[in-house]
Amino acid sequence: MSEDASAPTRSATSTTHHHGPVVTMHGGQGNIGINNGTSNATFGGPDRSDVALTAAVNELSDRLRELAPQLTPDQAQAVEDALPELVPDRTVLRERALVLASVAQIAAASGAIGQPVGLALGQLFGALG
Known part of the structure; x- marks a missing residue:
């Protein structure tokens, strides 16, 4: 008897398999689109560099939201x-890259109040590799 290669394997832990595009919605805001690829979770969890990139993007977004009113x-x-x-x-x-350059220019032109954005951009560039 042959096994269907696309069928999920059963184990003591719950396993979810997605075949095709996946859309994750978060209350209608902050949605980033369709994931047409495979998840690293299939292979044992997210890559550390992906975690660092996500953290850097979140940090930059937070610093920009703080800066915007000023x-x-x-x-x-x-x-x-x-x-x-x-x-x-x-x-x-x-x-x-032009979006990141624009944000960097705004942070630099803002002087000391833009410094946290500049630091967050540095983290993001480091995570991008």
């Missing part, structure tokens, strides 16, 4: 526009 209206709008573009995906972030 900016000019145009700068605050640029930050607001950039926030949805910041996703924990290396390929996507590399493609969005």
